[in-house]
Amino acid sequence: MPTGTDAKAESTPTKRGDTRKKMLVSAAQVMRERGAAGVTIDEVLARSGAPRGSVYYHFPDGRNQILTEALRYSGDSMTAMIDDAAGWGARALLREFVEFWERLLTEGDFTAGCPVVAAAIGSDDADPKLSAEAGAILGRWCTALTRAFANDGFDDGDAASLAVMSIAALEGAVVLSRSTRSTDPLRQVGEQLEFLIKAREFVVHHGIPGKHDPSSSATAATAVTPGSTAMAVAPISPDTPPA
16 A cells, blocks of 8 residues: 555656646547647647646647647547457447447537548648658558458458448548538448448358359350361351352
8 A cells, every 4th residue: 555655656647647638638629620720729728727837848849749649649549449349340340430420429519520530631731740640540440440351251452442441431421420410421321331341241252143154154156176076156047048
């Protein structure tokens, strides 16, 4: 059991850690609402309740460091959710993703979107690291989803392309849902993705319906080769004059 001195020593880092976390959460929230360009130190301090000195203590590189670390914090949280759900299979993971964003958008009254997409498309040219960080996070999501599709029986190429298509479609649905103030786009995209995945699973197990293997079909005619007694037989029309 820690002594009073130990407890005091432990409480200080915890308090400092809480302040830092609150600042990151606040920065991520502003990024979701206004994009990366809309994140200001004043707004982060106002939302987190942190004193101005906390900026220089926790983020000596200033605003750019706050942006990058807030994005990484948000991305890591969502990556953990995706990783946890990956073992359930791709369809279950996508349903979890849709439900997660339905809750988030509804609870926030459609005022905030995905911070990763906001950083990917809305960061200023002065901080290319932010776009690179967003790309790395999206890449991790695609990797986790690729693994889920592979576990469902898809080969590596199909699993990777399905993962990219799913992330692109769902992130687009988040944008549509926010702009229309409705979760219908998310629900509709989720339903269509599930239908597509079921169709692709059917093809994996049963092949494409109506597609025949040419090697298993009987040939219509046999080619004549030198020394061969076989000959091609052409159909004779009733109007064909005798030779």
